Amino acid sequence: MARLDLSNVPRGVFIGGEWEDLPDNPRIVVSNPATDEVLAEIADASAEDGRRAVEAAVAAQEAFAAMSPQERSEILIRAHALLLEAKEELAAIMTAEMGKPFVEACGEVDYSAAYLHWYAQEGVRVQGSHSQAPSGRGQIVLSREPVGVSLLITPWNFPLAMGARKIAPAIATGCAVVVKPAEKTPLTMLFLARLFQRAGIPAGALNVVTTSASSALTAPILAEGKVRHLSFTGSTRVGSLLHGQCSEHMIRTSLELGGNAPFILFGDADIDSALTEVTAAKLRNMGEACTAANRILVQREIAGEFAERLGERFSALRLGDGLDERTDLGPMIDRASCERIQGLVNDAVAKGARIVTGGALPEGAGSFYPPTVLADVTRDARLMSEEIFGPVAAIVAFDDEDDAVAVANDTEYGLAGYLMTESLARAMRVSQRLEVGMVGINSGIISDAAAPLGGVKASGLGREGGVLGIDEFLEYKYTFIPNS
Numbered sequence: 001m002a003r004l005d006l007s008n009v010p011r012g013v014f015i016g017g018e019w020e021d022l023p024d025n026p027r028i029v030v031s032n033p034a035t036d037e038v039l040a041e042i043a044d045a046s047a048e049d050g051r052r053a054v055e056a057a058v059a060a061q062e063a064f065a066a067m068s069p070q071e072r073s074e075i076l077i078r079a080h081a082l083l084l085e086a087k088e089e090l091a092a093i094m095t096a097e098m099g100k101p102f103v104e105a106c107g108e109v110d111y112s113a114a115y116l117h118w119y120a121q122e123g124v125r126v127q128g129s130h131s132q133a134p135s136g137r138g139q140i141v142l143s144r145e146p147v148g149v150s151l152l153i154t155p156w157n158f159p160l161a162m163g164a165r166k167i168a169p170a171i172a173t174g175c176a177v178v179v180k181p182a183e184k185t186p187l188t189m190l191f192l193a194r195l196f197q198r199a200g201i202p203a204g205a206l207n208v209v210t211t212s213a214s215s216a217l218t219a220p221i222l223a224e225g226k227v228r229h230l231s232f233t234g235s236t237r238v239g240s241l242l243h244g245q246c247s248e249h250m251i252r253t254s255l256e257l258g259g260n261a262p263f264i265l266f267g268d269a270d271i272d273s274a275l276t277e278v279t280a281a282k283l284r285n286m287g288e289a290c291t292a293a294n295r296i297l298v299q300r301e302i303a304g305e306f307a308e309r310l311g312e313r314f315s316a317l318r319l320g321d322g323l324d325e326r327t328d329l330g331p332m333i334d335r336a337s338c339e340r341i342q343g344l345v346n347d348a349v350a351k352g353a354r355i356v357t358g359g360a361l362p363e364g365a366g367s368f369y370p371p372t373v374l375a376d377v378t379r380d381a382r383l384m385s386e387e388i389f390g391p392v393a394a395i396v397a398f399d400d401e402d403d404a405v406a407v408a409n410d411t412e413y414g415l416a417g418y419l420m421t422e423s424l425a426r427a428m429r430v431s432q433r434l435e436v437g438m439v440g441i442n443s444g445i446i447s448d449a450a451a452p453l454g455g456v457k458a459s460g461l462g463r464e465g466g467v468l469g470i471d472e473f474l475e476y477k478y479t480f481i482p483n484s
Helices: 047-066 069-085 087-098 102-125 161-173 187-198 214-224 236-247 271-287 300-315 335-350 401-409 424-433 466-473
Strands: 013-015 018-020 027-031 038-043 129-132 138-146 150-153 177-180 206-208 229-233 252-256 261-265 293-299 354-357 372-375 392-398 416-420 438-441 474-482
Touching (some): 038 187, 047 206, 069 087, 069 161, 102 161, 102 466, 150 214, 161 187, 177 214, 214 236, 229 236, 229 466, 271 293, 271 392, 293 401, 300 392, 335 372, 335 392, 392 401, 466 474
Parallel strands (some): 177 206, 416 438
Antiparallel strands (some): 013 206
C-alpha cells in the first residue's frame, strides 16, 4: 500500500499570504470514496471569506504585475522542484480523496509539474510588436498586459492538474488569483498552495478558499466586478450559469465544459492496438474525464468481435482502493455517481443493448462501479447524448465514414474525438469533419502541457495549456507615438 500522510495538508483557507482556520465556520468533511473513511475536516468559507480573498488579490495585483517576468518565472521553477520532491506524498493524498489509482496520481503530479515548467518558460517570452503607421504619422506599439485578478474554479476529477494548468499561466503573466477547489477534493489544492507559499509567491497573489456552497461564494464575487477573469472547468450547466453572471461586468471567461467524445474505429484499424487505445481513452481516471471516450463507434463488420475482446480486457481489471498497488481501477467519486451510471446502463439495456461484462452495482463499502462493456447500443439510448463520466464503454455499430461522422457530430458537445485507421487520408479527412476542439488519431491519450486544450459548441470557450493558454490571462494594449 502507498503511504498516506495528511500532516502537511492545511485545514484552513489561504488569504493574503496567511492560513486561516475559520474556527467559527462549519467544516467540510472530506472522505475516501474507496472506504468511506473520513480523511479530514477543513474550513468551509463563507461569501464574506470569498470577498476577503478577492480584496487580498486586488491589493496584490499591481505589485505582482510589476514584478519582472524572470522573477515570476523563478517562482514557478521553485514550485516545480518542490512539487516533484513531494510527488509520492501528494499522489497518495490525491488518491485518498479522489480515488484514482496511485500510479495514475503520480502521473498527474508529473503532468502538473510540466505545466509549471512550461509556463515558467512561456512567461518570459510574451511579446508585443512595434511598427510604423502606414500614414507615416508615428509608431504603433502593441503590448501585452495581465488581464487582472482571476477567479479559478477547479474540478474534483483532476484536482492537481487542472489547478496547475490555471495557476501557472496566471503567475507567469502577473495575475493575482483566487482559487476555489471542488468541495470533494480540496486537500490536493491546499497542499499545492503550501508549496507555492514555500516557493515564495507574494502575499495575496495566490488565495485559496474552500467551500461547500460554491454558488453562494462565487455569485457575489462576480456581481461585484473586481474579478476580471474567470477560468472554470466543470459541467456545461454550471459553466453556462457562470458565463451569464460574468456578462454584467464583461468579465473574460475561459470555460472547459462537458464532453461526449466519440471514438471511431474503422475496419482497417489494428484491433490489438485499438483495444489498448480504447481502454486508455475510456478508463483513464475511471472514465471520470471530460475527454473520456463516451461513444465507441465501431465499423459494423468488426463490432461484434471488438466488443467481446474489449469485454475480456475489462473483466480482467481489478477494482479496489487506489492506494493498493494491485488496483487497476479505483472508485467513482461518490455513490450518487454510481447510481447515475447504473441508470444509464439500465436505459441502454432496456433499448436493446447487451451487457458483455460488468453492468451491475457491487455490494459493500465504497463507491465502486465495475468496468462495463455494452454491445449493440442503440442510437436512442441516453448515454449517446449524456456524458457517462464512468467506466462504461458503449459499442455502437456504423456502416461507413459518413455514417460515423454523422453519429459523432450528433451532440451538443465538442470537446474531444478519437479515431483509428491505417489510412492517413481518411484520418485527416475525418479529423477535419469532426466538430471537436481536439482529435486523437490512433491514440487514446492526447493531453500534453504543450498542447492547447479546449472545445467547441457546448464544451466551452478559450484554450488552456500550450502557447495559447497564456493568452487567456493577457490583454492587448495599443499605444500610438507620434513622430513629432
